[in-house]
Every structure is written in structure tokens, then in C-alpha cells.
Amino acid sequence: MAAFGHTFPFYADPKPTFPMDTTLSVIITIFLTALVTFIIILPGIRGKTRLFWLLRVVTSLFIGAVILAVNFSSEWSVGQVSTNTSYKAFSSERISANVGLQVGLGGVNITLTGIPVHQLNETINYNEEFTWHLGGNYAEEYTKALEKGLPDPVLYLAEKFTPRSPCGLYNQYRLAGHYSSAMLWVAFLCWLLANVMLSMPVLIYGGHMLLAAGIFQLLALLFFSMATSFSAHCPLRLGTAVLRTHHGPAFWITLTTGLLCVLLGLVMVVAHRMQPHRLKAFFNQSAEDLTLKWSPEEGELLSPRYRFMAESPEPQDIPLSETSSEVCCKEKHPKDSDCAL
Structure with missing residues (x-):
């Protein structure tokens, strides 16, 4: 792009970012x-x-x-530094900005915020994510970032996490x-x-x-x-400062x-x-063990029930008919003549 009218690489207007993931x-x-x-x-x-x-x-x-x-979350390992660094490729202009790095379980998130935000007739407020989880191709995402013409600090940090980087991050x-x-x-x-x-x-x-x-x-x-x-053997130098990460x-x-x-x-x-x-x-549970009771009327499986003697119903006297009473009397007293009366 610099070959046509000496125009510096540009990046489209920053996308409106939600204040939270x-x-x-x-x-x-x-x-x-x-x-x-x-x-x-x-x-x-x-x-x-x-x-x-x-x-x-x-x-x-x-x-x-x-x-x-x-x-x-992308805030497992974070780091932030304020520095004076270059802004775009093929440009000698430098900016004062806050550069942040957030490493999560599925990728990295890089932020670049100008101090102040409006510098070089642009709004310097970038928030870029590069992922490697669920089959994501980190190298492909980095290549797309190069084609977009992202600022140098963002590309520099993203390059440190590429598969071919000597850092091995x-x-x-x-x-x-x-x-x-x-x-x-x-x-x-x-x-x-x-x-x-x-x-x-x-x-x-x-x-x-x-x-x-x-x-x-x-x-x-x-x-x-x-x-x-x-990962402490690979320093991240941004302009005159070094970005250090911590938990x-x-x-x-x-x-x-x-x-x-x-x-x-x-x-x-x-x-x-x-x-x-x-x-x-x-936990709002009874201290006594509860025993489940099923009844045939409820349509459940039959199970034996055992009762204590105190719970057993009292024996009741059932009147017998005359014929059954005579038979019972003869069995108990066969020689008694009063049984037939």
C-alpha cells in the first residue's frame, strides 16, 4: 500500500467493543x-x-x-505497560499508549489504548483476540492480522505466540x-x-x-x-519498556x-x-432414617410389612354360628352331653 501515494497501512475504524466478554x-x-x-x-x-x-x-x-x-476467561495471565512505541509499519511516528496482554485457556487478547486516545488523527483503541482452542488456527488468524495492518505493538505480541516463534509460548x-x-x-x-x-x-x-x-x-x-x-525466558519489549505478565x-x-x-x-x-x-x-433432612412404604392401592410393587407387637391390632371376639359352636364344643369336650343342648 505504501507504493500508492505513500499511504501507510490502515486499519478500519475500531469495532464497538462490549465492556465485558x-x-x-x-x-x-x-x-x-x-x-x-x-x-x-x-x-x-x-x-x-x-x-x-x-x-x-x-x-x-x-x-x-x-x-x-x-x-x-482470558485473564489467567495478564500484563500491562505504558510505553512510547511505533504505531504502524513504514512509519516513523511514535505514540504513547497502554499495551495490555491477557492470556486465557483458549487464546490471547491484546489491547492497545492511546494516551490520549486520539493521536495522529486516529482513535487508538484496539482490542484483538487470537485463539487456539477447538481446532482454531492461530497462524491463520495472525496472517489475517498482518493483512489488516494492525498496529506494531499488537502484531509484535501476537507474533510471540505463533507456533514458529522461537519463544515457544x-x-x-x-x-x-x-x-x-x-x-x-x-x-x-x-x-x-x-x-x-x-x-x-x-x-x-x-x-x-x-x-x-x-x-x-x-x-x-x-x-x-x-x-x-x-515463559520467563522470553522478554516482551515494547519500545522503551518490557511487558511482564503475572497471574x-x-x-x-x-x-x-x-x-x-x-x-x-x-x-x-x-x-x-x-x-x-x-x-x-x-440440609433440612430428618435425623431418622425414613422407610419407604408401598401399598397395592398405589400401584407399586408389593413388599412385606413387619409390625411390632404394640402396633398389632387387639384380638376381637367374633361370634360363631350355632353349628360351628356345636362342632367346636364336641371337639373340645367329646363326653359332655350339654354340647347338644
Whole structure:
């Protein structure tokens, strides 16, 4: 393009960006809607059960929302720097801007915001995403970015994560993101099973599933930490500054939720051994084991019923007819002549 009138590569007007990731917005909206629904029906619950029920619902929804949201978050490893750097290829113009890098389980997100935003007769506000999950071709997306003529800082950071980059960041983060995402999906499944079991008289298994959900979340953090520990040998230089990354909010909130699940699971296991009656009372379950009773009238399978002597009906005197009374009398007193009278 520079061959025609010395025109610098351009990029179309920045797309209007939503202030939050749309996937995370949908997840948060769904769980908030569920929370509001449970709060609406809260006045229908009486006594202390209302407080216990609200605590269980809020805790469970928080854990489920976190496990699902961090799987799609791009803030596992973040970094930001203010620098004075070049803006476009074939141009000596430099800009002052904030450059941000966000690494998630499925790709990287690069932001470029001018200080001020309007410089060189342009609006410098870019937010570009490059993905590698679900069969995405990162190299192809990078090639398209080159064809668009994205700013130099964006292309420089995106090039560091290409498969052919000598930094090797692509293979590290891609594998770590793949296994971390798998662990989080297993943790989400354990959370679902825990909710099902805690609503049934099998609280100990619900505690085990909650403990497993926390362990799988911690395993996801372990896989991702292994990738970041090997990425410190590739400095990211932008103009006069160096961009350094650190664990982001998604990493820390996953750590908090994982430890919370492990703690709650251990508490339930200990409470089941030490105070099973209080544990059942907390989950609004009767302390006594209930025995199911079926009756033929209900169309269920027949099962034997056993009753104690106290529950047996008292014997009743049933009058006999004259013929049957005479037969009975003769059997008991064969020589008595009064039986025929």
C-alpha cells in the first residue's frame, strides 16, 4: 500500500467493543437469574431453615458460576505497560499508549489504548483476540492480522505466540490451556453431582463430590502454572519498556474457589462422622432414617410389612354360628352331653 501515494497501512475504524466478554456476561446473567429466583421464593420457607437454605444456594451458585466462567476467561495471565512505541509499519511516528496482554485457556487478547486516545488523527483503541482452542488456527488468524495492518505493538505480541516463534509460548500455553480446561469441566461435573447428592439422603457422597471438584480446580491451576514458569525466558519489549505478565484474576479466584470446595468437602466428611444429626438438620433432612412404604392401592410393587407387637391390632371376639359352636364344643369336650343342648 505504501507504493500508492505513500499511504501507510490502515486499519478500519475500531469495532464497538462490549465492556465485558459476551460469554462471561451470559454465564453471569444465568446464575444471577437463578439467584434472584431463589430469593423470590425465600419468604415461603419458615424458621431457621430459611437461613440455611439461603446459605447453601448462594454458596453453590457461586462455586458453579466461578468454575464455568473462568473456563472462558482470558485473564489467567495478564500484563500491562505504558510505553512510547511505533504505531504502524513504514512509519516513523511514535505514540504513547497502554499495551495490555491477557492470556486465557483458549487464546490471547491484546489491547492497545492511546494516551490520549486520539493521536495522529486516529482513535487508538484496539482490542484483538487470537485463539487456539477447538481446532482454531492461530497462524491463520495472525496472517489475517498482518493483512489488516494492525498496529506494531499488537502484531509484535501476537507474533510471540505463533507456533514458529522461537519463544515457544504457543506450545506451552496451548497444552496448559487444554488440560486446565479439561480439569475445570470435570470439576463442573463434580459440582453438578454434588448438588444432586446433597438434595438426597446421601450427604457423605455429596461431600466427596464437592471435595473432588476442589481437587480438580487445583489441578487446573497446577497445569497452568507449569506453563507460566517456563515463559520467563522470553522478554516482551515494547519500545522503551518490557511487558511482564503475572497471574490474573481468573487464576486467583479459581484458587479461592478450589480451596473453598476442599474445605467444605472436608467439613462435611468430618461432620458426617462426628455430628451426623446436625449435618442432616443443616440440609433440612430428618435425623431418622425414613422407610419407604408401598401399598397395592398405589400401584407399586408389593413388599412385606413387619409390625411390632404394640402396633398389632387387639384380638376381637367374633361370634360363631350355632353349628360351628356345636362342632367346636364336641371337639373340645367329646363326653359332655350339654354340647347338644
